[in-house]
Amino acid sequence: MDLPTNLLPALINGARPGLAIGDAYTLGGGEAFDPCSPIDGASTGKCGAAAPDDVAAAVSAAHEAFLKWRTVPAPIRGQLVLRIGEMARQNKADLAKLITLEAGKTPSEAEGEVQEWIDVCDFAVGLSRQLYGLTIASERPEHQLLEQWHPLGVVGVISAFNFPCAVWAWNAMIALVCGDAIVWKPSEQTPLISLACHEMVLRAAATMDEAPAALSCVVNGGAETGAALAANEGVPLVSATGSIPMGRKVATVVGGRLGQSLLELGGNNAMIVTPSADLDLAVRGIVFAAVGTAGQRCTSLRRIIAHTSVADELVGRLTKAYGTLSIGDPTEEGVLVGPLVNQAAFNKMQTTLAAAAQQGGEVVCGGDRVTAGVPAGGYYVTPALVRMPAQSEVVLDETFAPLTYVLTYETFDEAMMLQNGVPQGLSSAIFTSDVREAGRFTGPAGSDCGIANVNIGTSGAEIGGAFGGEKQTGGGRESGSDSWKQYMRRSTTTVNYGDALPLAQGVKFDV
Numbered sequence: 337m338d339l340p341t342n343l344l345p346a347l348i349n350g351a352r353p354g355l356a357i358g359d360a361y362t363l364g365g366g367e368a369f370d371p372c373s374p375i376d377g378a379s380t381g382k383c384g385a386a387a388p389d390d391v392a393a394a395v396s397a398a399h400e401a402f403l404k405w406r407t408v409p410a411p412i413r414g415q416l417v418l419r420i421g422e423m424a425r426q427n428k429a430d431l432a433k434l435i436t437l438e439a440g441k442t443p444s445e446a447e448g449e450v451q452e453w454i455d456v457c458d459f460a461v462g463l464s465r466q467l468y469g470l471t472i473a474s475e476r477p478e479h480q481l482l483e484q485w486h487p488l489g490v491v492g493v494i495s496a497f498n499f500p501c502a503v504w505a506w507n508a509m510i511a512l513v514c515g516d517a518i519v520w521k522p523s524e525q526t527p528l529i530s531l532a533c534h535e536m537v538l539r540a541a542a543t544m545d546e547a548p549a550a551l552s553c554v555v556n557g558g559a560e561t562g563a564a565l566a567a568n569e570g571v572p573l574v575s576a577t578g579s580i581p582m583g584r585k586v587a588t589v590v591g592g593r594l595g596q597s598l599l600e601l602g603g604n605n606a607m608i609v610t611p612s613a614d615l616d617l618a619v620r621g622i623v624f625a626a627v628g629t630a631g632q633r634c635t636s637l638r639r640i641i642a643h644t645s646v647a648d649e650l651v652g653r654l655t656k657a658y659g660t661l662s663i664g665d666p667t668e669e670g671v672l673v674g675p676l677v678n679q680a681a682f683n684k685m686q687t688t689l690a691a692a693a694q695q696g697g698e699v700v701c702g703g704d705r706v707t708a709g710v711p712a713g714g715y716y717v718t719p720a721l722v723r724m725p726a727q728s729e730v731v732l733d734e735t736f737a738p739l740t741y742v743l744t745y746e747t748f749d750e751a752m753m754l755q756n757g758v759p760q761g762l763s764s765a766i767f768t769s770d771v772r773e774a775g776r777f778t779g780p781a782g783s784d785c786g787i788a789n790v791n792i793g794t795s796g797a798e799i800g801g802a803f804g805g806e807k808q809t810g811g812g813r814e815s816g817s818d819s820w821k822q823y824m825r826r827s828t829t830t831v832n833y834g835d836a837l838p839l840a841q842g843v844k845f846d847v
């Protein structure tokens with residue numbers, strides 16, 4: 337694949353920069369690393385890494401930029417994001433190429449991911465004129481009680497390999513209109529797309545006097561780099577997306593210094609298929625959610641909870657649909673299922689399949705490595721469906737691969753108990769034509785997840801809604817709705833425009 341080098345900063349001593357403080361690119365003092373493409377295991381090029389000192393330098397430069405940016409009116413800040421969106425639109429295909437190379441997504445899914453960036457830019461531009469506060473009725477005469485939203489500071493963003501562009505964009509585009517600066521620690525798997533995204537921000541910022549370059553900083557590297565960002569007192573908010581153990585560490589460190597963390601961690605997403613479900617739709621919804629992105633979305637479908645009256649037919653239809661999937665090099669025409677990210681992901685899928693079998697699971701189809709007709713060095717698998725006799729231990733864990741368990745139920749209560757009976761709470765779905773079931777599922781005693789869909793799969797959310805989930809998913813909400821409030825600080829103001837000084841709650845204190 338031709339690398340779209342026009343989107344990337346130049347090599348420094350043969351490596352990509354590990355540290356970007358605005359437009360100042362350096363290798364960084366950390367240990368350089370050499371990521372591989374999931375497609376064929378070949379190196380995508382050496383990249384420098386930011387050492388903890390570099391992270392501190394980035395945070396302090398970003399803070400300086402923030403001090404200027406916070407006084408720029410929000411609608412003008414929106415103009416920056418408008419221009420960033422234009423850059424993303426113009427370079428959509430090339431940006432998608434980098435996502436395909438580094439994350440192994442098909443071009444259509446990679447372009448869809450860039451589209452999420454574009455969409456969130458549009459959303460954020462509109463928001464830049466709608467960062468509404470409140471006026472509250474004061475209990476005192478001739479008093480105004482107001483709530484305003486002000487810029488927060490430097491936002492740390494830690495993102496994962498599977499959505500290397502969209503998740504950053506959800507955070508960064510909103511944070512920019514909110515008047516914040518960003519220090520981004522991308523996944524070690526995806527330094528190129530991160531540098532390209534940063535370049536787009538820089539090029540847009542260069543067209544505006546009001547926008548300092550250091551509003552955007554990138555610190556490439558591994559866990560040590562992320563830890564330095566989480567620990568930095570100059571970062572009031574750390575938004576982290578990734579595994580539950582990673583989120584636990586971030587939350588502990590950020591919480592220890594009483595900072596805010598916004599976490600979007602693992603999911604264990606289920607779909608209930610009821611007796612009245614439209615099975616044609618359900619099959620399509622399941623296949624995209626379970627095997628799209630090779631099962632490597634945090635919203636991927638992990639569990640099917642099917643009514644006993646439809647389970648056999650559903651499994652039969654799914655097995656047939658799985659048999660027609662084209663698996664292989666995502667850059668090849670017609671391929672729908674690309675590679676797993678690396679060997680470790682493949683090994684985890686294999687040990688999980690073995691554990692499932694031990695717990696009484698029956699592999700209906702899939703789970704094997706595909707080696708014929710695919711690039712050597714990549715880990716390609718046939719998506720697996722495993723019927724489980726119960727929601728046993730193995731089902732409670734998220735395995736980041738195309739592996740979906742099938743469970744059955746008799747009563748709706750039982751289905752809801754299974755749906756909610758896992759430690760994670762990101763996404764969920766029900767396929768039903770029964771309005772009562774749909775209402776119960778989406779109601780207060782229904783799905784306990786951040787996303788509860790009806791007749792739609794668990795993955796592929798639009799950016800306009802708040803994205804995130806409960807329990808071990810971490811509780812954070814990113815992207816649309818009123819998620820912006822987390823990137824600002826709330827200020828409550830009381831103005832006395834009278835001649836007296838009445839105290840609240842009727843307290844008398846006359847001197």
Ligand code: UN1
Pocket residue numbers: 452498499503577632633634635794795796797798
């Ligand atoms: C993720 O996997 O981290 O809803 C994000 C979806 C995408 C985002 C997934 N819009 O599947």
